[in-house]
Amino acid sequence: MALRVYDTLSQRKQLFEPLVPGKVGMYVCGVTVYDRCHIGHARVYVAFDTIARYLGRMGYEVTYVRNFTDVDDKIIKRALEEGVDSRELADRYIASFHDDMAALKVAPVQREPRVTDHIDDIIGVIERIIDSGHGYVVDGEVFFDVESLEGYGQLSKRKLDEMQAGASDRVSVDERKRNPADFVLWKASKPGEPHWDSPWGQGRPGWHIECSAMAGRHLGGTFDIHGGGKDLIFPHHENEIAQSTAAHGQPPARYWLHNGFVNVKKSEEDSDQGEKMSKSLGNFFTIGDVLEHYHPEAVRLFLLTTHYRSPIVYSTENLEDATRRVEYVYETLAKMDLVLDAGPSQAAIDEVLRPDLFEETLRGFNEAMDDDFNTARAIGELSDLISFLNQLADAKDKASKKRRHATFARAREVLDELAAVLGIFDSPPREVLQGIRARKLKKISISAEEVERQIAARDEARKARDFATADAIRAKLAAEGVVLMDSAGETLWKIA
Protein backbone atom coordinates (compact mmCIF):
# COMPACT_ATOMS: atom_id res chain seq x y z
CA MET A 1 0.00 0.00 0.00
CA ALA A 2 1.25 3.41 -0.87
CA LEU A 3 -0.81 6.34 0.25
CA ARG A 4 -0.83 9.45 -1.87
CA VAL A 5 -2.34 12.69 -0.63
CA TYR A 6 -3.10 15.91 -2.43
CA ASP A 7 -1.05 18.71 -0.96
CA THR A 8 -2.34 22.26 -1.40
CA LEU A 9 1.14 23.75 -1.15
CA SER A 10 2.66 21.79 -4.04
CA GLN A 11 -0.71 21.45 -5.79
CA ARG A 12 -0.20 17.80 -6.51
CA LYS A 13 -0.60 14.37 -5.03
CA GLN A 14 2.41 13.38 -2.98
CA LEU A 15 3.54 10.05 -1.64
CA PHE A 16 2.75 10.16 2.06
CA GLU A 17 5.81 9.65 4.23
CA PRO A 18 5.51 10.63 7.88
CA LEU A 19 8.26 12.53 9.62
CA VAL A 20 8.69 9.76 12.15
CA PRO A 21 8.19 6.24 10.78
CA GLY A 22 5.05 4.65 12.13
CA LYS A 23 3.64 7.86 13.57
CA VAL A 24 1.45 10.61 12.19
CA GLY A 25 0.90 14.04 13.71
CA MET A 26 -2.19 15.76 12.39
CA TYR A 27 -3.65 19.15 13.21
CA VAL A 28 -7.07 20.24 11.99
CA CYS A 29 -8.43 23.69 12.70
CA GLY A 30 -11.40 23.45 14.96
CA VAL A 31 -14.40 25.67 15.43
CA THR A 32 -14.89 29.05 16.98
CA VAL A 33 -17.35 28.24 19.72
CA TYR A 34 -19.97 30.96 19.61
CA ASP A 35 -22.85 29.12 17.92
CA ARG A 36 -24.08 25.72 16.87
CA CYS A 37 -22.31 23.93 14.04
CA HIS A 38 -23.76 23.40 10.60
CA ILE A 39 -23.34 20.78 7.91
CA GLY A 40 -20.32 22.56 6.52
CA HIS A 41 -18.54 21.95 9.80
CA ALA A 42 -19.78 18.38 9.81
CA ARG A 43 -18.07 17.81 6.50
CA VAL A 44 -14.64 18.88 7.72
CA TYR A 45 -14.70 16.74 10.80
CA VAL A 46 -16.24 13.71 9.12
CA ALA A 47 -13.63 13.96 6.37
CA PHE A 48 -10.67 14.23 8.71
CA ASP A 49 -12.13 11.66 11.05
CA THR A 50 -12.20 9.24 8.15
CA ILE A 51 -8.66 10.20 7.21
CA ALA A 52 -7.48 9.59 10.77
CA ARG A 53 -9.31 6.26 10.86
CA TYR A 54 -7.68 5.16 7.63
CA LEU A 55 -4.22 6.18 8.82
CA GLY A 56 -4.88 4.20 11.97
CA ARG A 57 -5.86 1.15 9.97
CA MET A 58 -2.64 1.48 7.96
CA GLY A 59 -0.87 0.92 11.25
CA TYR A 60 0.16 4.45 12.08
CA GLU A 61 -0.02 5.75 15.58
CA VAL A 62 -2.01 8.90 14.95
CA THR A 63 -1.90 11.97 17.14
CA TYR A 64 -4.84 14.04 15.97
CA VAL A 65 -5.10 17.53 17.45
CA ARG A 66 -8.20 19.64 16.90
CA ASN A 67 -8.49 22.95 18.71
CA PHE A 68 -11.26 25.16 20.00
CA THR A 69 -11.06 28.87 19.42
CA ASP A 70 -12.63 30.13 22.62
CA VAL A 71 -11.64 33.76 22.57
CA ASP A 72 -12.57 35.94 19.61
CA ASP A 73 -14.67 38.95 18.61
CA LYS A 74 -17.77 36.94 17.86
CA ILE A 75 -17.65 35.11 21.15
CA ILE A 76 -17.18 38.35 23.06
CA LYS A 77 -20.06 39.96 21.19
CA ARG A 78 -22.40 37.04 21.74
CA ALA A 79 -21.50 36.75 25.40
CA LEU A 80 -22.17 40.43 25.88
CA GLU A 81 -25.57 40.12 24.18
CA GLU A 82 -26.57 37.23 26.38
CA GLY A 83 -25.05 38.69 29.50
CA VAL A 84 -22.92 35.64 30.19
CA ASP A 85 -19.23 35.14 30.67
CA SER A 86 -17.45 34.30 27.42
CA ARG A 87 -15.91 31.24 29.01
CA GLU A 88 -19.37 30.01 29.90
CA LEU A 89 -20.62 30.65 26.36
CA ALA A 90 -17.64 28.78 24.94
CA ASP A 91 -18.24 25.85 27.28
CA ARG A 92 -21.82 25.61 26.10
CA TYR A 93 -20.90 25.42 22.43
CA ILE A 94 -18.02 23.07 23.07
CA ALA A 95 -20.57 20.72 24.62
CA SER A 96 -22.83 21.24 21.61
CA PHE A 97 -19.93 20.45 19.28
CA HIS A 98 -19.17 17.26 21.17
CA ASP A 99 -22.81 16.19 20.94
CA ASP A 100 -22.81 16.76 17.19
CA MET A 101 -19.58 14.88 16.69
CA ALA A 102 -20.68 11.95 18.79
CA ALA A 103 -23.92 11.73 16.84
CA LEU A 104 -22.03 11.71 13.55
CA LYS A 105 -19.72 9.02 14.90
CA VAL A 106 -16.71 11.28 14.65
CA ALA A 107 -14.22 9.56 16.92
CA PRO A 108 -12.67 11.53 19.79
CA VAL A 109 -9.32 13.07 18.91
CA GLN A 110 -6.14 12.76 20.95
CA ARG A 111 -5.96 16.41 21.97
CA GLU A 112 -8.48 19.24 22.02
CA PRO A 113 -6.55 22.30 23.10
CA ARG A 114 -8.33 25.56 23.90
CA VAL A 115 -6.81 28.89 23.10
CA THR A 116 -7.37 30.28 26.57
CA ASP A 117 -5.35 27.41 28.04
CA HIS A 118 -2.37 28.27 25.85
CA ILE A 119 -1.83 31.96 26.38
CA ASP A 120 1.70 31.39 27.67
CA ASP A 121 2.59 29.34 24.62
CA ILE A 122 1.14 32.01 22.38
CA ILE A 123 3.12 34.78 24.07
CA GLY A 124 6.23 32.65 23.72
CA VAL A 125 5.72 32.21 19.98
CA ILE A 126 5.08 35.92 19.51
CA GLU A 127 8.27 36.73 21.39
CA ARG A 128 10.24 34.44 19.12
CA ILE A 129 8.66 36.06 16.06
CA ILE A 130 9.66 39.50 17.32
CA ASP A 131 13.15 38.28 18.21
CA SER A 132 13.65 36.84 14.75
CA GLY A 133 12.73 40.21 13.25
CA HIS A 134 9.35 39.29 11.80
CA GLY A 135 7.07 41.08 14.23
CA TYR A 136 6.74 44.64 15.47
CA VAL A 137 4.96 46.33 18.32
CA VAL A 138 2.67 49.36 17.99
CA ASP A 139 0.55 50.76 20.83
CA GLY A 140 0.46 47.51 22.78
CA GLU A 141 -0.37 45.45 19.72
CA VAL A 142 1.93 43.13 17.82
CA PHE A 143 1.84 42.74 14.06
CA PHE A 144 3.46 40.24 11.75
CA ASP A 145 5.65 41.84 9.12
CA VAL A 146 4.80 39.91 5.95
CA GLU A 147 7.44 41.57 3.82
CA SER A 148 10.16 40.38 6.16
CA LEU A 149 9.52 36.78 5.29
CA GLU A 150 10.45 35.43 1.92
CA GLY A 151 7.84 33.11 0.50
CA TYR A 152 4.80 34.74 2.03
CA GLY A 153 1.86 33.77 -0.19
CA GLN A 154 3.24 30.37 -1.18
CA LEU A 155 0.22 28.40 0.02
CA SER A 156 -2.48 30.60 -1.48
CA LYS A 157 -0.40 31.44 -4.56
CA ARG A 158 -0.66 35.16 -4.00
CA LYS A 159 1.86 37.90 -4.39
CA LEU A 160 1.83 40.77 -1.94
CA ASP A 161 1.67 43.50 -4.57
CA GLU A 162 -1.26 41.82 -6.33
CA MET A 163 -3.23 41.36 -3.15
CA GLN A 164 -3.27 45.00 -2.19
CA ALA A 165 -5.19 46.25 -5.20
CA GLY A 166 -8.21 44.08 -4.54
CA ALA A 167 -8.21 44.24 -0.80
CA SER A 168 -7.83 47.95 -0.28
CA ASP A 169 -11.20 48.96 -1.73
CA ARG A 170 -13.12 46.82 0.68
CA VAL A 171 -11.18 46.84 3.87
CA SER A 172 -10.07 49.90 5.69
CA VAL A 173 -6.39 49.50 6.32
CA ASP A 174 -5.00 49.97 9.77
CA GLU A 175 -2.64 52.93 9.40
CA ARG A 176 -0.24 51.46 11.91
CA LYS A 177 0.56 48.50 9.67
CA ARG A 178 3.75 48.64 7.64
CA ASN A 179 2.05 46.65 4.92
CA PRO A 180 -1.73 46.28 4.52
CA ALA A 181 -1.29 42.50 4.53
CA ASP A 182 0.37 42.52 7.95
CA PHE A 183 -1.82 40.80 10.47
CA VAL A 184 -2.20 41.05 14.21
CA LEU A 185 -0.51 38.60 16.55
CA TRP A 186 -1.57 40.24 19.79
CA LYS A 187 -4.51 42.61 20.22
CA ALA A 188 -4.74 45.18 22.97
CA SER A 189 -7.93 44.59 24.90
CA LYS A 190 -10.72 47.08 25.23
CA PRO A 191 -12.37 47.60 28.63
CA GLY A 192 -14.60 44.70 29.60
CA GLU A 193 -13.03 42.24 27.18
CA PRO A 194 -11.24 39.08 28.23
CA HIS A 195 -7.55 39.87 28.59
CA TRP A 196 -4.22 38.50 29.70
CA ASP A 197 -0.99 40.15 30.75
CA SER A 198 1.75 40.21 28.20
CA PRO A 199 5.06 41.98 27.58
CA TRP A 200 3.07 44.40 25.40
CA GLY A 201 0.32 45.11 27.88
CA GLN A 202 -3.06 43.58 28.53
CA GLY A 203 -4.61 41.94 25.53
CA ARG A 204 -5.55 38.77 23.76
CA PRO A 205 -4.17 36.69 20.90
CA GLY A 206 -4.94 37.33 17.24
CA TRP A 207 -6.75 34.66 15.29
CA HIS A 208 -3.89 32.96 13.47
CA ILE A 209 -1.27 32.76 16.21
CA GLU A 210 -3.23 30.30 18.32
CA CYS A 211 -2.84 27.46 15.83
CA SER A 212 0.88 28.00 15.46
CA ALA A 213 1.24 27.90 19.22
CA MET A 214 -1.01 24.93 19.90
CA ALA A 215 0.26 22.86 16.99
CA GLY A 216 3.80 23.57 18.12
CA ARG A 217 3.00 22.66 21.71
CA HIS A 218 1.23 19.39 20.94
CA LEU A 219 2.93 18.21 17.75
CA GLY A 220 6.27 19.99 17.61
CA GLY A 221 7.75 22.47 15.18
CA THR A 222 7.00 20.33 12.15
CA PHE A 223 4.33 17.68 11.90
CA ASP A 224 2.75 15.68 9.12
CA ILE A 225 -0.73 16.79 8.17
CA HIS A 226 -2.46 20.09 8.59
CA GLY A 227 -6.06 20.25 7.55
CA GLY A 228 -9.14 22.40 7.37
CA GLY A 229 -11.70 23.87 5.01
CA LYS A 230 -10.61 25.49 1.77
CA ASP A 231 -11.64 28.87 3.14
CA LEU A 232 -8.78 28.66 5.62
CA ILE A 233 -6.08 28.55 2.95
CA PHE A 234 -6.03 32.32 3.00
CA PRO A 235 -5.41 34.06 5.21
CA HIS A 236 -5.41 31.63 8.13
CA HIS A 237 -3.07 28.90 6.95
CA GLU A 238 -0.92 31.24 4.93
CA ASN A 239 -0.35 33.24 8.09
CA GLU A 240 0.22 30.17 10.14
CA ILE A 241 3.01 29.08 7.83
CA ALA A 242 4.53 32.57 8.16
CA GLN A 243 4.29 32.55 11.96
CA SER A 244 5.61 29.06 12.49
CA THR A 245 8.40 29.55 10.00
CA ALA A 246 9.37 32.80 11.69
CA ALA A 247 9.23 31.28 15.17
CA HIS A 248 10.68 27.84 14.57
CA GLY A 249 12.72 28.36 11.45
CA GLN A 250 10.87 25.58 9.66
CA PRO A 251 7.51 25.14 7.94
CA PRO A 252 4.89 23.63 10.26
CA ALA A 253 3.34 20.92 8.14
CA ARG A 254 4.57 18.50 5.51
CA TYR A 255 1.19 18.10 3.85
CA TRP A 256 -1.65 20.61 3.65
CA LEU A 257 -5.09 19.10 3.12
CA HIS A 258 -8.20 21.16 2.44
CA ASN A 259 -11.76 20.03 1.99
CA GLY A 260 -14.35 21.54 -0.35
CA PHE A 261 -17.48 23.31 0.76
CA VAL A 262 -21.00 22.17 1.32
CA ASN A 263 -23.08 24.20 -1.11
CA VAL A 264 -26.74 25.09 -1.00
CA LYS A 265 -28.82 25.77 -4.09
CA LYS A 266 -30.50 29.12 -4.17
CA SER A 267 -33.77 27.58 -5.36
CA GLU A 268 -35.15 24.13 -6.15
CA GLU A 269 -34.83 24.66 -9.89
CA ASP A 270 -31.32 26.01 -9.62
CA SER A 271 -29.15 24.03 -11.99
CA ASP A 272 -25.75 25.29 -10.93
CA GLN A 273 -23.64 24.15 -8.03
CA GLY A 274 -25.29 26.44 -5.53
CA GLU A 275 -23.41 28.66 -3.15
CA LYS A 276 -21.31 28.00 -0.10
CA MET A 277 -23.18 27.23 3.10
CA SER A 278 -22.07 29.81 5.60
CA LYS A 279 -23.08 31.69 8.65
CA SER A 280 -22.87 35.05 6.93
CA LEU A 281 -25.13 34.03 4.04
CA GLY A 282 -27.62 32.58 6.49
CA ASN A 283 -28.18 29.55 4.27
CA PHE A 284 -27.01 26.98 6.76
CA PHE A 285 -28.57 23.95 8.36
CA THR A 286 -27.30 23.05 11.79
CA ILE A 287 -26.16 19.52 12.43
CA GLY A 288 -28.77 19.19 15.15
CA ASP A 289 -31.61 20.19 12.83
CA VAL A 290 -30.49 17.92 10.05
CA LEU A 291 -30.20 14.96 12.40
CA GLU A 292 -33.83 15.48 13.40
CA HIS A 293 -34.83 14.54 9.87
CA TYR A 294 -32.06 12.29 8.65
CA HIS A 295 -30.23 9.47 10.33
CA PRO A 296 -26.61 10.24 11.25
CA GLU A 297 -25.36 7.42 9.07
CA ALA A 298 -27.26 8.81 6.11
CA VAL A 299 -25.67 12.20 6.72
CA ARG A 300 -22.27 10.62 7.02
CA LEU A 301 -22.77 8.53 3.88
CA PHE A 302 -23.96 11.63 2.04
CA LEU A 303 -20.80 13.47 3.06
CA LEU A 304 -18.53 10.60 2.07
CA THR A 305 -20.03 9.86 -1.34
CA THR A 306 -18.25 12.90 -2.73
CA HIS A 307 -14.49 13.18 -2.63
CA TYR A 308 -13.50 15.49 0.22
CA ARG A 309 -11.91 18.12 -2.01
CA SER A 310 -14.92 18.55 -4.30
CA PRO A 311 -17.92 20.72 -3.55
CA ILE A 312 -21.02 18.88 -2.41
CA VAL A 313 -24.59 20.07 -2.74
CA TYR A 314 -26.77 19.83 0.32
CA SER A 315 -30.31 18.90 -0.72
CA THR A 316 -33.17 16.84 0.60
CA GLU A 317 -32.94 14.67 -2.49
CA ASN A 318 -29.31 13.79 -1.79
CA LEU A 319 -30.03 13.07 1.85
CA GLU A 320 -32.96 10.85 0.87
CA ASP A 321 -30.78 9.00 -1.61
CA ALA A 322 -28.30 8.35 1.14
CA THR A 323 -31.05 7.27 3.51
CA ARG A 324 -32.33 4.69 1.03
CA ARG A 325 -28.86 3.30 0.62
CA VAL A 326 -28.28 3.09 4.35
CA GLU A 327 -31.60 1.28 4.73
CA TYR A 328 -30.70 -1.23 2.05
CA VAL A 329 -27.33 -2.01 3.56
CA TYR A 330 -28.69 -2.36 7.09
CA GLU A 331 -31.55 -4.55 5.92
CA THR A 332 -28.91 -6.81 4.44
CA LEU A 333 -26.87 -6.69 7.64
CA ALA A 334 -29.98 -7.48 9.68
CA LYS A 335 -30.62 -10.57 7.60
CA MET A 336 -27.00 -11.61 8.02
CA ASP A 337 -27.22 -11.17 11.78
CA LEU A 338 -30.24 -13.45 11.89
CA VAL A 339 -28.16 -16.21 10.33
CA LEU A 340 -25.09 -15.49 12.44
CA ASP A 341 -27.00 -15.30 15.70
CA ALA A 342 -28.63 -18.65 15.02
CA GLY A 343 -25.22 -20.27 14.69
CA PRO A 344 -24.21 -22.84 12.09
CA SER A 345 -26.86 -25.48 11.36
CA GLN A 346 -26.10 -29.20 11.50
CA ALA A 347 -25.83 -29.34 7.74
CA ALA A 348 -23.59 -26.28 7.58
CA ILE A 349 -20.41 -26.49 5.58
CA ASP A 350 -17.46 -24.43 6.73
CA GLU A 351 -16.69 -22.93 3.36
CA VAL A 352 -16.73 -19.28 2.35
CA LEU A 353 -18.45 -18.57 -0.93
CA ARG A 354 -16.85 -16.16 -3.39
CA PRO A 355 -13.52 -15.65 -1.60
CA ASP A 356 -12.41 -13.80 -4.72
CA LEU A 357 -15.13 -11.20 -4.17
CA PHE A 358 -13.90 -10.54 -0.65
CA GLU A 359 -10.35 -10.11 -1.85
CA GLU A 360 -11.45 -7.85 -4.70
CA THR A 361 -13.44 -5.69 -2.34
CA LEU A 362 -10.57 -5.27 0.09
CA ARG A 363 -8.13 -4.54 -2.68
CA GLY A 364 -10.43 -2.04 -4.39
CA PHE A 365 -11.24 -0.32 -1.14
CA ASN A 366 -7.61 0.08 -0.15
CA GLU A 367 -6.66 1.30 -3.58
CA ALA A 368 -9.37 3.93 -3.48
CA MET A 369 -8.42 5.15 -0.02
CA ASP A 370 -4.74 5.17 -0.92
CA ASP A 371 -5.61 7.58 -3.69
CA ASP A 372 -6.05 10.69 -1.57
CA PHE A 373 -8.77 9.15 0.60
CA ASN A 374 -11.21 8.63 -2.23
CA THR A 375 -14.17 7.59 -0.10
CA ALA A 376 -16.61 7.94 -3.00
CA ARG A 377 -14.79 5.25 -4.93
CA ALA A 378 -14.21 3.18 -1.81
CA ILE A 379 -17.94 3.08 -1.10
CA GLY A 380 -18.59 2.10 -4.70
CA GLU A 381 -16.20 -0.80 -4.27
CA LEU A 382 -18.44 -2.22 -1.54
CA SER A 383 -21.47 -2.48 -3.81
CA ASP A 384 -20.81 -5.84 -5.39
CA LEU A 385 -20.12 -7.50 -2.07
CA ILE A 386 -23.20 -6.10 -0.38
CA SER A 387 -25.36 -7.03 -3.32
CA PHE A 388 -23.99 -10.58 -3.21
CA LEU A 389 -24.64 -10.84 0.53
CA ASN A 390 -28.19 -9.65 0.10
CA GLN A 391 -28.81 -12.29 -2.53
CA LEU A 392 -27.22 -14.96 -0.41
CA ALA A 393 -29.46 -14.01 2.51
CA ASP A 394 -32.49 -14.67 0.32
CA ALA A 395 -31.06 -17.68 -1.50
CA LYS A 396 -33.22 -20.79 -1.48
CA ASP A 397 -30.83 -23.41 -2.85
CA LYS A 398 -29.24 -25.87 -0.43
CA ALA A 399 -25.67 -25.38 -1.56
CA SER A 400 -25.88 -21.69 -0.72
CA LYS A 401 -27.74 -22.18 2.53
CA LYS A 402 -25.18 -24.64 3.86
CA ARG A 403 -22.35 -22.18 3.28
CA ARG A 404 -24.29 -19.15 4.39
CA HIS A 405 -23.05 -19.06 7.98
CA ALA A 406 -19.39 -19.36 7.09
CA THR A 407 -19.72 -16.78 4.34
CA PHE A 408 -21.53 -14.30 6.53
CA ALA A 409 -18.98 -14.75 9.29
CA ARG A 410 -16.25 -13.85 6.82
CA ALA A 411 -18.34 -10.98 5.48
CA ARG A 412 -18.70 -9.57 8.96
CA GLU A 413 -14.94 -9.58 9.39
CA VAL A 414 -14.38 -7.76 6.14
CA LEU A 415 -17.24 -5.32 6.55
CA ASP A 416 -16.36 -4.54 10.14
CA GLU A 417 -12.87 -3.70 9.06
CA LEU A 418 -13.95 -1.38 6.25
CA ALA A 419 -16.91 0.07 8.07
CA ALA A 420 -14.58 1.06 10.89
CA VAL A 421 -12.74 3.29 8.44
CA LEU A 422 -15.83 4.92 6.99
CA GLY A 423 -17.72 5.13 10.25
CA ILE A 424 -20.84 3.77 8.57
CA PHE A 425 -22.44 0.33 8.38
CA ASP A 426 -21.01 -0.67 11.76
CA SER A 427 -23.96 -0.02 14.06
CA PRO A 428 -26.56 -2.52 15.28
CA PRO A 429 -28.85 -2.90 12.23
CA ARG A 430 -32.11 -2.84 14.14
CA GLU A 431 -31.24 0.39 15.91
CA VAL A 432 -30.39 2.12 12.68
CA LEU A 433 -33.50 0.90 10.88
CA GLN A 434 -35.65 2.00 13.79
CA GLY A 435 -33.90 5.34 13.87
CA ILE A 436 -34.64 5.93 10.20
CA ARG A 437 -38.25 4.90 10.66
CA ALA A 438 -38.74 7.14 13.67
CA ARG A 439 -37.57 10.10 11.60
CA LYS A 440 -39.84 9.25 8.69
CA LEU A 441 -42.78 8.88 11.03
CA LYS A 442 -42.51 12.58 11.74
CA LYS A 443 -43.39 13.31 8.13
CA ILE A 444 -46.76 11.56 8.04
CA SER A 445 -49.94 12.78 9.61
CA ILE A 446 -51.24 9.53 11.04
CA SER A 447 -49.84 7.69 14.02
CA ALA A 448 -48.15 4.32 14.05
CA GLU A 449 -51.07 3.01 16.12
CA GLU A 450 -53.56 4.09 13.50
CA VAL A 451 -51.53 2.40 10.80
CA GLU A 452 -51.51 -0.82 12.83
CA ARG A 453 -55.30 -0.59 13.24
CA GLN A 454 -55.81 -0.16 9.52
CA ILE A 455 -53.52 -3.10 8.84
CA ALA A 456 -55.54 -5.26 11.22
CA ALA A 457 -58.75 -4.27 9.44
CA ARG A 458 -57.18 -5.06 6.12
CA ASP A 459 -56.00 -8.45 7.33
CA GLU A 460 -59.58 -9.27 8.30
CA ALA A 461 -60.75 -8.35 4.82
CA ARG A 462 -57.98 -10.38 3.23
CA LYS A 463 -58.86 -13.44 5.26
CA ALA A 464 -62.42 -13.11 4.00
CA ARG A 465 -60.96 -12.72 0.51
CA ASP A 466 -62.58 -9.31 0.31
CA PHE A 467 -59.79 -7.87 -1.76
CA ALA A 468 -61.72 -4.79 -2.75
CA THR A 469 -61.83 -3.61 0.86
CA ALA A 470 -58.24 -4.69 1.44
CA ASP A 471 -57.03 -2.76 -1.57
CA ALA A 472 -59.04 0.30 -0.55
CA ILE A 473 -57.22 0.34 2.79
CA ARG A 474 -53.91 -0.10 1.02
CA ALA A 475 -54.74 2.82 -1.24
CA LYS A 476 -55.83 4.99 1.65
CA LEU A 477 -52.63 4.36 3.56
CA ALA A 478 -50.59 4.84 0.42
CA ALA A 479 -52.13 8.28 0.09
CA GLU A 480 -50.78 9.02 3.57
CA GLY A 481 -47.35 7.87 2.50
CA VAL A 482 -47.52 4.47 4.15
CA VAL A 483 -46.52 1.47 2.07
CA LEU A 484 -47.61 -2.00 3.13
CA MET A 485 -45.52 -5.09 2.63
CA ASP A 486 -47.23 -8.46 2.97
CA SER A 487 -44.59 -10.86 4.16
CA ALA A 488 -45.02 -14.48 5.10
CA GLY A 489 -46.10 -13.99 8.68
CA GLU A 490 -47.29 -10.44 9.06
CA THR A 491 -47.84 -7.23 7.21
CA LEU A 492 -44.91 -4.88 7.59
CA TRP A 493 -45.06 -1.25 6.66
CA LYS A 494 -42.80 1.62 5.91
CA ILE A 495 -43.02 5.26 5.06
CA ALA A 496 -42.25 6.04 1.46
Added chain:
RNA sequence: GGCGGCAUGGCCAAGUGGUAAGGCAGGGGCCUGCAAAGCCCUGAUUCCCCAGUUCGAAUCUGGGUGCCGCCUCCA
Protein backbone atom coordinates in the same frame (compact mmCIF):
# COMPACT_ATOMS: atom_id res chain seq x y z
C1' G B 1 -8.94 43.21 -10.87
C1' G B 2 -5.61 38.99 -8.74
C1' C B 3 -5.48 33.86 -7.40
C1' G B 4 -7.62 28.85 -7.01
C1' G B 5 -11.23 25.36 -8.64
C1' C B 6 -15.38 22.94 -11.13
C1' A B 7 -18.33 21.36 -15.82
C1' U B 8 -19.27 13.07 -16.93
C1' G B 9 -26.43 9.58 -18.57
C1' G B 10 -32.96 12.27 -15.45
C1' C B 11 -30.22 13.07 -10.54
C1' C B 12 -25.75 11.97 -7.32
C1' A B 13 -20.82 10.42 -8.42
C1' A B 14 -15.87 7.67 -9.64
C1' G B 15 -12.54 7.70 -13.56
C1' U B 16 -6.21 12.27 -15.13
C1' G B 17 -3.54 8.94 -22.09
C1' G B 18 -5.85 3.05 -23.90
C1' U B 19 -11.23 2.75 -25.38
C1' A B 20 -16.99 5.45 -19.67
C1' A B 21 -17.03 2.15 -11.64
C1' G B 22 -20.97 2.54 -8.36
C1' G B 23 -25.59 4.52 -6.28
C1' C B 24 -30.59 6.74 -6.78
C1' A B 25 -34.66 7.39 -10.01
C1' G B 26 -37.09 5.36 -14.70
C1' G B 27 -38.60 1.19 -18.14
C1' G B 28 -39.32 -4.37 -18.95
C1' G B 29 -39.48 -9.18 -16.51
C1' C B 30 -39.69 -12.84 -12.17
C1' C B 31 -42.32 -13.01 -7.61
C1' U B 32 -47.45 -11.38 -5.52
C1' G B 33 -54.82 -12.12 -4.88
C1' C B 34 -53.09 -6.86 -5.85
C1' A B 35 -48.80 -4.52 -4.08
C1' A B 36 -44.11 -3.61 -1.63
C1' A B 37 -39.29 -5.46 -0.89
C1' G B 38 -35.82 -8.40 -3.32
C1' C B 39 -33.68 -10.46 -7.78
C1' C B 40 -32.66 -10.33 -13.32
C1' C B 41 -32.41 -7.28 -17.73
C1' U B 42 -32.14 -2.26 -19.58
C1' G B 43 -29.43 3.34 -20.34
C1' A B 44 -23.71 7.99 -22.14
C1' U B 45 -20.75 5.62 -29.85
C1' U B 46 -19.91 9.61 -25.35
C1' C B 47 -17.71 12.96 -21.01
C1' C B 48 -19.75 22.02 -21.68
C1' C B 49 -18.00 24.02 -26.81
C1' C B 50 -13.96 24.73 -30.57
C1' A B 51 -9.09 23.75 -32.26
C1' G B 52 -4.46 21.07 -31.46
C1' U B 53 -0.80 17.05 -29.73
C1' U B 54 -1.10 11.56 -30.18
C1' C B 55 -1.67 5.23 -33.22
C1' G B 56 -5.17 6.51 -29.38
C1' A B 57 -7.94 11.98 -24.98
C1' A B 58 -13.35 12.54 -20.60
C1' U B 59 -8.22 12.43 -19.33
C1' C B 60 -2.57 16.49 -22.22
C1' U B 61 -2.10 21.77 -24.73
C1' G B 62 -4.39 26.44 -26.43
C1' G B 63 -8.88 29.29 -26.88
C1' G B 64 -14.05 29.99 -25.51
C1' U B 65 -18.66 29.55 -22.49
C1' G B 66 -21.05 28.78 -17.79
C1' C B 67 -20.67 28.24 -12.55
C1' C B 68 -18.23 28.40 -7.70
C1' G B 69 -14.70 29.85 -4.02
C1' C B 70 -10.75 32.92 -1.72
C1' C B 71 -8.77 37.96 -1.65
C1' U B 72 -13.14 40.55 4.96
C1' C B 73 -15.16 36.65 10.00
C1' C B 74 -15.84 31.85 7.82
C1' A B 75 -14.86 24.68 7.85
